[in-house]
Amino acid sequence: MTLIEVVTATAVSSLVVLSATTVFVTGMATWMRGQHKIEAETQTLRAVRTISDELREAMSVTVDNDGLGLTFVKPDVDENGDFRADGLGQPIPDGVNRRIEFVNGSLIYRDGVGDRVIGRDVVTNDPENNNQRYRIFTPGAGAVVRQVAVQVVTSTLDDKGVETYSRKREVIYMRNLMETTR
Numbered sequence: 001m002t003l004i005e006v007v008t009a010t011a012v013s014s015l016v017v018l019s020a021t022t023v024f025v026t027g028m029a030t031w032m033r034g035q036h037k038i039e040a041e042t043q044t045l046r047a048v049r050t051i052s053d054e055l056r057e058a059m060s061v062t063v064d065n066d067g068l069g070l071t072f073v074k075p076d077v078d079e080n081g082d083f084r085a086d087g088l089g090q091p092i093p094d095g096v097n098r099r100i101e102f103v104n105g106s107l108i109y110r111d112g113v114g115d116r117v118i119g120r121d122v123v124t125n126d127p128e129n130n131n132q133r134y135r136i137f138t139p140g141a142g143a144v145v146r147q148v149a150v151q152v153v154t155s156t157l158d159d160k161g162v163e164t165y166s167r168k169r170e171v172i173y174m175r176n177l178m179e180t181t182r
Helices: 002-056
Strands: 060-063 067-074 093-103 106-110 115-119 138-140 147-157 161-171
Touching: 002 067, 002 093, 002 147, 002 161, 060 138, 067 115, 093 147
Parallel strands: none
Antiparallel strands: 060 067, 067 093, 093 106, 106 115, 138 147, 147 161
16 A cells, blocks of 8 residues: 555656646746847847937938938037027037948947947848838938938847847937928
8 A cells, every 4th residue: 555655646746846847948938038039129129219319319311222321410519418509590510420320230320430339130121021121211201301210120049049020110300400491
């Protein structure tokens, strides 16, 4: 009778340990996929937010024909951070041509002082849209660019080599356009 009880208890204990291990391994795999998704989302959001912060202050924007880059000018500021203005109260450009462009899987910000990466692992083919090529920067309608739609898609690889994608799209409106162009 005692041997049967020991064998039964061992079998039941083994099933409990096996079930707990399976739940733990499955939970860890799900957690890792979630971590990679969060990493991709954070990376995409950070890139779009940086672009948005820069372009909101822009006085003029020129988007490349392929939509993979743009050039912009910001107003000059004084030592207090206030915009310098001409006699008509219009902001004066600071004379620095800034550029944001897609280069080898990264979004690069160039401001004449140096280059910095504002987005990594950027892909130019949208996997949720039949892998079609998309434009990162799309200017609004009209001869004068008053708004720019920015879309960034990034990709990260998990431990098993499975790609996780993230996308963010935002329309950015310029705040410092000259009065004569409004």
